[in-house]
Amino acid sequence: MRGVVFRGNSVAEVIDYPDIAPGPEQVLIKLRSSGLCGSDFGRYRGEGPNEHSGELRRPGHEPCGEIVGLGTGVVGRKIGDRVIQHHYEGCRECDYCLTGWQQLCQVAEKKEYYGGSMHGGHGDYMVAHQSTCVPLPDDLDFEVGAYLACGASTAFQALKKLDISGRDTLAVFGQGPVGLAATMFGTEMGARIIAVDISPERLEMAANSGAWATIDASNGDVPEQIRELTHGTGADATLEAAGLAATRVVAVESTRIFGRSCLVGEGGEVTYQPTPHIIHRHLTLLGSWTFSTFGLAEAARFAAQRKVPLASVITSRSTIEEAPLAYENFSSGAPGKFVINWD
Ligand SMILES: [Zn+2]
Ligand SMILES: [Zn+2]
Structure with missing residues (x-):
């Protein structure tokens, strides 16, 4: 599968990564849209590659796509579900995790970040824990879902x-x-x-x-x-x-x-x-720092019910092969929202 890598010093590339499969309680998501977020400029412009424990990590923390595979023990998610992925992991047991605020988890060694310490959405596929998947309302496009995933x-x-x-x-x-x-x-x-x-x-x-x-x-x-x-x-x-x-x-x-x-x-x-x-x-x-899984679902429902014109500010739609150029343009200050889309 194809995926983006940040090499450091504002160099992004598309490389081949090994194929992936969901583990227990995880789902396999086929990406349909993946947003670029300014909070990744630190990783993109930084000196070294985006890696964790010496292994490259695919960036992208605004993933949106379809579930195409289920690991063992997945409950309440099925093949074909359209989902926005909430890009944080925690211990799943503390008060913050149990209320959907994994980014506030107080167990430091359990805190993970999709697109940072874990693989994110800038690849053909990603695996994610079932609890991080939020339904994308039928009347929202995948790219709007990607925009909702963070920004x-x-x-x-x-x-x-x-x-x-x-x-x-x-x-x-x-x-x-x-x-x-x-x-x-x-x-x-x-x-x-x-x-x-x-x-x-x-x-x-x-x-x-x-x-x-x-x-x-x-x-x-x-x-x-x-x-x-x-x-x-x-x-x-x-x-x-x-x-x-x-x-x-x-x-x-x-x-x-x-x-x-x-x-x-x-x-x-x-x-x-x-x-x-x-x-x-x-x-x-x-x-205010991002939102819970429930907050993400609420924002998506509000956007759908009120027909909030979020898509109108998407100024750049790329294929994954064009992602390096999109990062160059986004990093240079081009206005509007940038997304990578898949058919
Ligand atoms: Zn962000
Ligand atoms: Zn926790």
Whole structure:
């Protein structure tokens, strides 16, 4: 079977891997779509190959496909099931694992990551534990399922945490795949979305995704521009999906008194001044990291029932043979969502 390998220093290749078969309680998934996620840039651009205990690992943590094989003892999954794969493993016994939050498992030696420590979705097939498979609603395409497998559902979970409703004006900082999903889901939840970015292409995509207003942050003083749009008060809620120190501060400064602000973009650092930024403004500052298996299923049902136009921001569809070029383009900052598709 074919699979992608990251060689290090921004080199990806497609190589032959040995055929695979599901073990006990595992299923064999034929990939139909596999998303590219910015959180893999560390692995892609890093110095060495993506490997674990000296063995190469196929990347890709946004897998979506069909079950084509069952290991022994699989219950509740059958051949032909269309599934989104939740890319984490844990001990399966702690409170977090039992509630679908395997990424929060407290048993360090049992924590695994499909597409990192384990083989992921950038191959013709993958094996996965049955508990990591979430049904893909019939009316969603596989590529939308791949988008939901990490980026889009991360946005959905953060909006739930922010308790977004039709009473809110929500400013979303960063209109990459996560931010664009927040714009679409937030719009469907009834909020007015102010989309912030420095890329004209991304802002145009945000406008087409339902944003009520867009702000080009390169034009300066974003908090002031947001106050102008909100009768001087600031946004009721803000979501930071850029992962940048300066943007994190600007997001807080753009939030109204008694508002809430959620950090989603990962990495780096930030320095707040507690008194003017947080305390004297009664700010609620939140963090949100991906979602549970149940959260993934809920996001997929919401996307299907509300016809959230997630597919509209997919800008790159590749075959697996073209995956190295797709990574090159994605890594250079091309806008929109990138997926690898199979017939
Ligand atoms: Zn991701
Ligand atoms: Zn656990």
